Amino acid sequence: MATQLTKGNDAVIIGALYGGCDCYFGYPITPASEILHEASRTFPQVGRKFVQAESEEAAINMVFGAASAGHRVMTASSGPGISLKQEGVSYLAGAQLPCVIVDIMRAGPGLGNIGPEQGDYNQVVKGGGHGNYRNIVVAPNSVQEMCDLTIMAFELSTKYRNPVVVLADGVLGQMVEPLKFPEKAVRPEIDTSWAVCGNKETYQNLVTSIFLDFGELEEFNYELQEKYETIKEKEVDVDEYMMDDAEIVLVSYGISSRICRSAVELARKEGIKAGLFRPITLFPFPEKELAALAGKDVSFISVEMSNGQLLDDIKLATGCRKPVELVNRMGGNLITMDQVLGKIKEVAGKEE
Amino acid sequence: MKSLFTSGHRGCAGCCDAMVAKFTLMAAGEDCIVISPTGCLEVMSTPYPETSWEVPWVHSLFENAGAVASGVEAALKAMGKKGDTKVIALGGDGATIDIGMRSISGAFERGHDITYVCIDNEAYMNTGVQRSGATPFDASTTTSPAGKVSYGNPRPKKNMPAIMAAHGSPYIATTSLGYPKDMIKKIKKATEIEGPTYIHAHAPCTTGWGFDTSKTVEVAKLAVQTGLWPLYEMENGEVTKVRKIGKQKKPVEDYLKMQKRFKHLFKMEGAGEQLKLIQALADKNIEDFGLE
Numbered sequence: 001m002a003t004q005l006t007k008g009n010d011a012v013i014i015g016a017l018y019g020g021c022d023c024y025f026g027y028p029i030t031p032a033s034e035i036l037h038e039a040s041r042t043f044p045q046v047g048r049k050f051v052q053a054e055s056e057e058a059a060i061n062m063v064f065g066a067a068s069a070g071h072r073v074m075t076a077s078s079g080p081g082i083s084l085k086q087e088g089v090s091y092l093a094g095a096q097l098p099c100v101i102v103d104i105m106r107a108g109p110g111l112g113n114i115g116p117e118q119g120d121y122n123q124v125v126k127g128g129g130h131g132n133y134r135n136i137v138v139a140p141n142s143v144q145e146m147c148d149l150t151i152m153a154f155e156l157s158t159k160y161r162n163p164v165v166v167l168a169d170g171v172l173g174q175m176v177e178p179l180k181f182p183e184k185a186v187r188p189e190i191d192t193s194w195a196v197c198g199n200k201e202t203y204q205n206l207v208t209s210i211f212l213d214f215g216e217l218e219e220f221n222y223e224l225q226e227k228y229e230t231i232k233e234k235e236v237d238v239d240e241y242m243m244d245d246a247e248i249v250l251v252s253y254g255i256s257s258r259i260c261r262s263a264v265e266l267a268r269k270e271g272i273k274a275g276l277f278r279p280i281t282l283f284p285f286p287e288k289e290l291a292a293l294a295g296k297d298v299s300f301i302s303v304e305m306s307n308g309q310l311l312d313d314i315k316l317a318t319g320c321r322k323p324v325e326l327v328n329r330m331g332g333n334l335i336t337m338d339q340v341l342g343k344i345k346e347v348a349g350k351e352e
Numbered sequence: 353m354k355s356l357f358t359s360g361h362r363g364c365a366g367c368c369d370a371m372v373a374k375f376t377l378m379a380a381g382e383d384c385i386v387i388s389p390t391g392c393l394e395v396m397s398t399p400y401p402e403t404s405w406e407v408p409w410v411h412s413l414f415e416n417a418g419a420v421a422s423g424v425e426a427a428l429k430a431m432g433k434k435g436d437t438k439v440i441a442l443g444g445d446g447a448t449i450d451i452g453m454r455s456i457s458g459a460f461e462r463g464h465d466i467t468y469v470c471i472d473n474e475a476y477m478n479t480g481v482q483r484s485g486a487t488p489f490d491a492s493t494t495t496s497p498a499g500k501v502s503y504g505n506p507r508p509k510k511n512m513p514a515i516m517a518a519h520g521s522p523y524i525a526t527t528s529l530g531y532p533k534d535m536i537k538k539i540k541k542a543t544e545i546e547g548p549t550y551i552h553a554h555a556p557c558t559t560g561w562g563f564d565t566s567k568t569v570e571v572a573k574l575a576v577q578t579g580l581w582p583l584y585e586m587e588n589g590e591v592t593k594v595r596k597i598g599k600q601k602k603p604v605e606d607y608l609k610m611q612k613r614f615k616h617l618f619k620m621e622g623a624g625e626q627l628k629l630i631q632a633l634a635d636k637n638i639e640d641f642g643l644e
Contacts, residue, residue, distance in 0.1 A: 027451070028479035028495070036482065040495040044502075052483060052495050055415055055451035084415070111390060111411065 006179035008146045008172045009034035009076075012102055013042060014179065015150030016074055020186035021100070022048040023073040025062035027055060027081065030114045031170040032104035035076040056081040060088030060101075067097040068207040070195025072154050072188050076102035078170075079120050080111065082128070089163055090129030093224075094209025096194075098157035100150065101135075102166040104173035107332035115332015116170035118254060121309040124165050125282045132221050134228050136164040136235070137282040139253040143177035149280070151182060158188065160231060167282060169305070171255045171334070228284075237280040238289055242268065246275025248347050249293060251314050252303035253279050256335055260303050263340040272348045287317040294318035299347050301325045303340055305333075323347075353378045353536075356406040361397040366565035368555035368572075369393040369444070370404075371529055372471045376442060377407060379539035380467075384438040385410065385424055389417040389447035392478040393471065417441040417448075418455035421466045435465055438543045445472040445486035449512045460519040460548040467542045467549045470512065473557035481560040485510040488580070489633060490626050491613045493560075498616035503626050508633060516550040517586050523549040524586040529556065530572030534583060534595065554581045562612025574607040579634035582641045597643045604631045 006014065012035050016024070024039035036052070043050040049066075053059035059075045066073040077085060082103045092099055103124055107117040122128075125137050136156050138149045146168060153164040192201045211217035239257075242264050243249070250260040257278045267274035277293070279286050293300075294317075302311035302324055314324050327343045329335050356377035363370040369392050377384070385408045388394045394411055397404040412420035421441040428437055443452060448470040456468060475493050476482040483496040489508045492498035496505040513524050523545045525538040535553060542549035556563070556571040563571055575581035576595070583595035605627060608614040617623045617630075638644055 028446075028476045028482040030479050033479050033482065033494075037480070037494045041497060041499075050495075054453070054485060057415075080413070111413075 002181045003178050004181070005176050006143055007034060007176050008143045008168065008174060009104065010038045011143045011146040011179050012076065012150050012166065013038040014181065015147035016100070016154070017042060017046065017048075018147075018182040018185045019072065019151035019154035020188040021072045021074050021154060023066040023071050024048070024050045025053055025059040025066070025073065025075045027053050027059045027077065029056075029078045029081045031106055031116075031173050032076050032078045032081070032102065034173065035102060035104070056084040057088065060085035060092075063099045063101075064088055064092055064095070064097060067092065067099045068095070068196050070190035070192070070197055072098070072158065074100040074102065076104065078104045078106045079108050082120060082123065086123070086129035089135065090131050090133060091209055092163045093129070093133035093135070094131060095207050096161040097163070097207065098161050099163050100153045100157055100166065101163060102150070102168065105167065105169040107330065113332045114170060116255060116305065116334065117330060117332060118169060118256065118305040119307070119309070119330065120167065121282070121304070121306050124167050125285070125313075133224060134283050136160065136162055136231060136284075137167050138164065138237075139167045139280060139282050140172060141254050141257045141278065143172070143175065143179050146172060147179055147182065151186070154186070156235065160227060161194070162227070162231075167254065169255050232284040232287070235281055236284045236286050236289070238286045239278040239280055241276040241278070243275035243277060245273050247273040247298055248275070248301065248344055249298050250274065250276045250301050250303050250340070250344075251279070251290070251310065252276065253282060253310070256303050256305055259335055259337060259340060263337060263344060266337070266341055267344045272344060274344050285313055285317060290314060290317035291319065294321045299323050299325070301327055301343055301347065303327045303335060305329055305335065356382065357397070358404045358406060361402050361404040363392070363396045364559050364565065366558040366568040367392075367396070368473050368529055368557050368568055369471055370397065371532075371568070372469065372535070372553050372555050373397065373404075373442060375532055375535045376440065376469055376539050379536045380438050380440055380543050382407060383436060384440050384543070387412055387417050387421045387424060387439070387441045389443045389452060390414040390478070391444040391447055393442065393444065395478060414447050415451040416455040417443045417452055418457070418459035418468065421468070422459045422462065422464045425464045425466050435546060439464075439466045440543065441466060441468045443468070443470060444477070445470060445474060446476045446484040449485045449510050456516075457519065460516060460521055460550070464548055465546055467539070467551065469539060469551045469553060471553055471555045473555045473560060474509070475557075475560050477557050477560040486512070489630060490617060492616055493613065498620070503620065503623065504613070504616065513550065513552050513586065517589050519548070520589065521550055522547045522588055524552075526552045526554070526581070526583050528554040528572045528576050528581055528583060530569055530576055531583070531595070538585065560613070562615075563610050567610065571607070571610055574602060574610065577602045578604045578607045579638040579643055580604060580607060580630075582637045582643055584641055591641065594641045594643060597638065601644070604634050
């Protein structure tokens, strides 16, 4: 298959086109705008629909509408825009509609700047909008995965009728790497058992998240939790690097995990048994895998471009049985090799 | 006249935002509070140490300059101030007529004593020239690219002054960077009138439209002289004054050919018909406002 040098944001649209997405709704925001540009250029060329909305809120509700009609649909934005979409995301989760949302994280809070960060972790992984719902969240760490995980996101969203977020950052969106194009394109069929298509077959279908009866709403909430439990059981995805005999485990996702891989290699050269545990799915979070690791003689280091948001989840998963150190940067800054290696040596020193 | 918008910002040479900001403050004077939503103006003129504002200045989210201005005005009233401090919102076309439309509508409907100045450079320049509701017919932008199947943006500009007039605003005016005295005069008048007033300033963007940095004023003048951007004032819903074009009237091609965003109209097959459609838009303005 063809390999081409591709920008991360463009790779998202390549993944979307191969993944059977036929409607894109978006609104400009740096550093995610190239996804919008690429959709506006390519979707009409192949007979699919591109609409530029008047706001992020409009875009997510266009997603709600098109998803209701049973189509594979998506939107993309960055931190402030994702915040604005949250009401719509809650409604999508409540109405059990499939869709893909791409968040090219930038530095916050507030307007912040357009540098890369991972500070949206909590708002995306824990829900973000109101109510007892979860997004499925996948976290690419390369241009290749920007494409591949977007395809995977569409599959998961259709399978579970749930919003799926592709959580990336400004570096992944803007950087250029070789992309191996997908082998085959998905041609999805509309599920007429729930979609509203304006035909006789779907005439009786109802897309809503209102349950006036308290008991009924509680029952619906329990159903949602069961769905999330199934997702937790079946969809956890992790990439492990040099983990077999690792005593110091770096836990990191997205762009931060790239430097961790190099740090592990350098640490190994100095005789330190370091390994990288990279969650590819952030919800479901690899709780069992981390819990199992915590039963061994290991220390954890959370490497993230946020204020310990990932670290909290590591502590939860491991029941605080093992120390979890933090290596982080915020404000649009990237983590340096010195930082990670320094912390690895510090932890290794403590153990000796 | 002293400028309260100083040099040292990071605007492009010939930046329209900086010029409108400067003229706005010349009109408003020292006793004002400016609210700006996200956009080029805020990004290039406010971060330390490139701050250009010599008046109090508040940043708002992209979508809610109208609401923040309402809050500032209400707080001034709560402090017992009686209209002496002017509250001015200064936003781009995206922030004003797309995402910010709802909050401006609310502010005007409630009747807050504010002046809203829309700097209309006809696309989302800060994020890379995406189309907005103010992008003119057939302009090529990064999300309405001209190509085999498209002549560019398929829709004409949203008529925001008419929408604001429908809110019962006591004073609405269109103005242009081609005529700074006109702009200063109208903004001054707007800030002196009690109630929510609206100024729509046509502001050519050298980067987004694709013209030489020395031509901002020339391009702005041509928009007016072709009839594509009519200059008028509305008081309590009625047009009370227009700027006649008279002998200066130019064909729309004179305006369009100066800008890269319209260059496809002079190359593509069948574009002659498009030029006629654009001329028709100008002619309708000239007729509607009696500009001849």
